[in-house]
Amino acid sequence: MKTSKNKRYNLDTPLIQLTEHDVWTARDACAGTCIFGTTGSGKTTGSFNNIASSFLINNFGGLWLCSKEDDIDNIIKLAAKTGRLQDLMIINPNNPLRFNFLNYQYNQQKMRHGSGAGLSENIVNLLTTMTDVGKGDKKGSGSENYWQDTLHQLLINSVDLVIYGGKNGLNLLELYKAVISAPTSPAQTADTKWQNSSLCWQLLSQGMDKKKSAEEAHDFDITATYWLNEFPNLDEKTRSIIVSSFTSMANSFLRGKLHTLFCTETNVIPEMCWLGQKILVVDLSVKEYQKLGVLANVLVKYCFQKSAEIRSLDENSTVTFLICDESHLTANSYDRFYQSTARSKNLATLYASQNISGYYATLGSKDETDSLLGSLKTKIHHSNDDKITAEWFADTVGKNWDQRMGISGSAMGQGSTGFHSHQDLNWSVLPRELMLLPSGGPEHDYMVGSYITVAGRKWLAPEYQKKTYIKRIWNQEFGQ
Numbered sequence: 001m002k003t004s005k006n007k008r009y010n011l012d013t014p015l016i017q018l019t020e021h022d023v024w025t026a027r028d029a030c031a032g033t034c035i036f037g038t039t040g041s042g043k044t045t046g047s048f049n050n051i052a053s054s055f056l057i058n059n060f061g062g063l064w065l066c067s068k069e070d071d072i073d074n075i076i077k078l079a080a081k082t083g084r085l086q087d088l089m090i091i092n093p094n095n096p097l098r099f100n101f102l103n104y105q106y107n108q109q110k111m112r113h114g115s116g117a118g119l120s121e122n123i124v125n126l127l128t129t130m131t132d133v134g135k136g137d138k139k140g141s142g143s144e145n146y147w148q149d150t151l152h153q154l155l156i157n158s159v160d161l162v163i164y165g166g167k168n169g170l171n172l173l174e175l176y177k178a179v180i181s182a183p184t185s186p187a188q189t190a191d192t193k194w195q196n197s198s199l200c201w202q203l204l205s206q207g208m209d210k211k212k213s214a215e216e217a218h219d220f221d222i223t224a225t226y227w228l229n230e231f232p233n234l235d236e237k238t239r240s241i242i243v244s245s246f247t248s249m250a251n252s253f254l255r256g257k258l259h260t261l262f263c264t265e266t267n268v269i270p271e272m273c274w275l276g277q278k279i280l281v282v283d284l285s286v287k288e289y290q291k292l293g294v295l296a297n298v299l300v301k302y303c304f305q306k307s308a309e310i311r312s313l314d315e316n317s318t319v320t321f322l323i324c325d326e327s328h329l330t331a332n333s334y335d336r337f338y339q340s341t342a343r344s345k346n347l348a349t350l351y352a353s354q355n356i357s358g359y360y361a362t363l364g365s366k367d368e369t370d371s372l373l374g375s376l377k378t379k380i381h382h383s384n385d386d387k388i389t390a391e392w393f394a395d396t397v398g399k400n401w402d403q404r405m406g407i408s409g410s411a412m413g414q415g416s417t418g419f420h421s422h423q424d425l426n427w428s429v430l431p432r433e434l435m436l437l438p439s440g441g442p443e444h445d446y447m448v449g450s451y452i453t454v455a456g457r458k459w460l461a462p463e464y465q466k467k468t469y470i471k472r473i474w475n476q477e478f479g480q
């Protein structure tokens with residue numbers, strides 16, 4: 001069922017009954033969810049599958065990223081159970097679905113701004129995000145910022161060069177060839193032998209000849225100045241580092257499966273997730289394809305996020321999801337920006353991960369992790385023995401002042417005996433409580449325990465009315 005122009009999706013739609021008195025609604029889903037639990041704690045077969053099923057039952061479309069080889073089996077099983085098999089669109093090497101991400105971004109840009117060049121920020125940010133994959137905590141330091149800026153400059157000028165000078169829109173092979181054929185010294189720019197063999201030069205000449213508006217002529221002049229003056233005068237080491245940062249990422253897409261899937265034609269686009277309520281699945285698991293899997297997930301996620309956050313709710317306002325198990329593997333710096341607009345665009349994020357340290361490792365900083373996780377308002381904790389995550393959970397639940405009585409004086413061997421009271425600030429729920437939660441399987445009667453906090457939520461169930469959390473048991477479906 002689609003929502004019509006005049007009828008907005010009802011965000012009070014109940015998705016999960018959390019307690020007898022408390023309902024988790026589509027509105028809660030759009031405020032974002034993160035699930036934590038050690039391996040085998042029951043996060044996938046507990047809260048994650050239950051929430052994902054509620055999305056499917058309610059006919060939401062969205063993007064689902066795979067991190068393990070068997071994720072796809074789980075997705076197909078849940079889609080079959082909820083009658084959504086016909087909505088699955090699975091991108092993998094055995095299927096005919098293709099998504100030429102650069103062409104897609106380029107066409108989006110042209111559609112929005114009428115012109116392809118000079119407004120390449122989205123494309124450049126996507127390429128930057130992809131070149132950052134695997135860098136983790138090497139990002140963000142002072143000297144790294146310098147590399148980032150220099151790389152950003154290389155990318156923006158490469159993209160504009162191909163858009164102005166090329167004849168086929170934007171494609172990765174041309175970007176790659178333009179960069180590796182750029183002049184490496186000021187003298188080379190006047191060398192006819194170099195000019196005759198360089199795609200960079202050819203694109204500059206073609207761009208020069210193209211008819212341009214005054215604004216485009218200005219932008220092209222800056223691009224030409226970069227390639228003919230700035231780039232050849234860069235320090236040799238700087239130049240080779242930024243060029244290889246880009247080419248090593250691009251190389252992953254210039255051959256093999258990633259090339260076929262993401263650099264040829266386009267017959268699937270993120271818009272299908274909200275306009276057609278389709279379930280787009282990227283079945284290139286990180287476990288199987290490793291860095292290539294991360295790159296594929298990151299690029300589709302970024303394109304999805306950039307389009308979803310400017311979706312028009314007048315066309316279709318049904319909630320659209322972004323689901324990712326083992327989500328720390330594909331986390332990146334754009335995620336928190338996406339999350340800041342997700343709520344107002346009916347976009348429901350569902351992430352599951354083992355612990356916070358995984359996010360630190362991928363995002364490269366505690367601040368970035370705190371900011372992302374802070375923007376996911378529902379937090380579900382399953383059994384966990386990770387100290388940092390357990391203490392973070394206890395901090396989220398909060399602390400209480402506890403009154404304690406003490407003995408002072410002669411009983412302690414000094415003067416007259418007396419009693420005094422003092423107050424201690426203690427965690428309301430101790431971190432170790434997480435270890436006591438049932439983790440499913442026959443030994444726990446297929447029950448998975450969890451603590452749940454929802455920022456700003458007043459619980460109605462009598463036993464939780466003054467508490468910041470609830471406890472909830474999830475049934476593993478194969479045990480029912």
Ligand SMILES: Nc1ncnc2c1ncn2[C@@H]1O[C@H](COP(=O)(O)OP(=O)(O)O)[C@@H](O)[C@H]1O
Pocket residue numbers: 037038039040041042043044045046439440441442476478
């Ligand atoms: N298909 C299944 N049949 C029976 N038990 C299962 C099945 N899948 C998982 N379990 C049990 O549930 C526990 C939790 O599994 P899972 O949800 O995959 O954990 P997590 O996602 O936290 O790693 C497992 O340790 C296992 O005991």
Ligand SMILES: [Mg+2]
Pocket residue numbers: 043044045325
């Ligand atoms: Mg799991």
